[in-house]
Amino acid sequence: MNEERNNLLMRREILRGYVTVLERAGELLQVCASVDSDAAAAGSAIAEAFGVSDTASDAILHLQVRRFTPTALEEIRNELDDLERLLRQTDSA
Numbered sequence: 001m002n003e004e005r006n007n008l009l010m011r012r013e014i015l016r017g018y019v020t021v022l023e024r025a026g027e028l029l030q031v032c033a034s035v036d037s038d039a040a041a042a043g044s045a046i047a048e049a050f051g052v053s054d055t056a057s058d059a060i061l062h063l064q065v066r067r068f069t070p071t072a073l074e075e076i077r078n079e080l081d082d083l084e085r086l087l088r089q090t091d092s093a
Helices: 002-022 025-033 039-050 054-061 070-092
Strands: none
Touching: 002 025, 002 039, 002 054, 002 070, 025 039, 039 054
């Protein structure tokens, strides 16, 4: 159960990061475009600019452009809401 909860918490962290940057997609592109170095530097720049974890910034770097649509953002928000409910239920159990 503990491993499952840790996986849920990690997924929540990533989804929160997605929502944060997708709501500010233009800023995300500017941050990525301003980094002259490698993916690690881009990840660090994203983490700093948006206040997300290294895990979330790495996931953000792997986002596909198709995720930058309003529909995809809404799907991510819905998944995050479902995950939050699930975590509350496991806290109550």
